[in-house]
Amino acid sequence: MITALDHIAVAVPNLEKAIQRFCEDFGLPLDGTEDVEAAKTSTAFIPLPPTNIELxxxxxxxxPIAKYLEKRGxxxxxxxxxxDDIYADVERLKAKGYAFITDAPSPGAHNSLTIFIHPKSCDGILVELNQPADEH
Amino acid sequence: MITALDHIAVAVPNLEKAIQRFCEDFGLPLDGTEDVEAAKTSTAFIPLPPTNIELxxxxxxxxPIAKYLEKRGxxxxxxxxxxDDIYADVERLKAKGYAFITDAPSPGAHNSLTIFIHPKSCDGILVELNQPADEH
Incomplete structure (x- = not known):
């Protein structure tokens, strides 16, 4: 089952400027940056427990973020x-007719498992499901 | 200063179907719906403390949501x-060069004060600032 909103991902054309905006200008905390090879992103983590904003x-x-920025800014x-059980959630949602971008969950950041629901199944919203490494 | 992520707003073409998706299919809680005259929205509240998803x-x-749906789905x-002090935050951000959609905060839902930063000042992201009624 789905247990929490893990993060909100914001695509940014300039990571340093976006960190300045969210952290210096808006005054939000910064929990470092990381190159996430699996997602092909450089990501800055803004912890707002129990969720996060990820730039x-x-x-x-x-x-995919390069393509998104090209198309939409x-x-x-x-x-x-x-x-807490990504395989069960994927099966449950597939049975309800949801389409996924890939067939099965794959490794994400920090050895988590991750999969994306296709936006056409969510009225245009891209939704990721993620199961942390210590829970699978 | 900015103290929290109040909510993430998701524009939905069909409120009943979206409630079914987020609450029945995804298993998230529902804290009712409300017609918010000031924002010209019918809104469903999904509490994920200390933040919320608002459909x-x-x-x-x-x-504005009608226009967004027409243009982008x-x-x-x-x-x-x-x-915690929206007038001070607006002044501070204006001094840094941020553009706002309106000149000054105006009444929002539940007698809060609200204002939107123009997306052109935030790399295409629409950002609202909101001060709850009991804090102004």
Whole structure:
């Protein structure tokens, strides 16, 4: 089942400027940055427990965030819900008719498991499901 | 100063279907719905303390959400940060060069004060600042 809103991902054209905006200008905390090879992003983590804002920028100019920025500029990219049993949630939602971008969950950041529901199944919203490493 | 992520607003073309998706299919809680005249929305509240997801649908087919749905279909509409002194935050951010959609905060839902930063000042992201009624 889905247990929490893990993060809100914001696609940003300039990571340093976005960190300045959210952390210096808006006064939110920063919990470091990380290159997430699996997602092809450079990501800055803004902890707002129990959720996070993640500022995502293309790693080496490639990947899905690069395509999003090209097409739409920066913006709110996706919501990620935490699951305590991602395989069961995927099966349950597939049975309800939800389409997923990939067939099965795959490794994400920090050895988590991750999968995206297709926006066409969510009225245009991109939704990620993620199960942390210590829960699978 | 900004003290919290108040909510994430999701524009939805069909409120009943969206409630079914988020609450029945995803298993998230529902804290009722409300017609918010000031924002011209019918809104469903999904509490994920200390933040919320708000599913927003045009009230009587009018207002900014109607225009957004026409242009882009459903999607992640805006982030709202809570402020403990919205006038001071607006002045501070204006001094840093931020543009706002209106000149000054105006009454929002539940007698709060609300204002939106222009997306052109936030790399395409629409950001609301909101000060609850009991804090002004």
């Amino acid at each position: 995502v920028h293309p790693l080496n100019g490639e990947g 920066g913006g709110l990219h996706h919501l990620c819900f935490r699951s | 927003v649908h045009p009230l009587n087919g009018e207002g 459903g999607g992640l509409h805006h982030l709202c940060f809570r402020s």
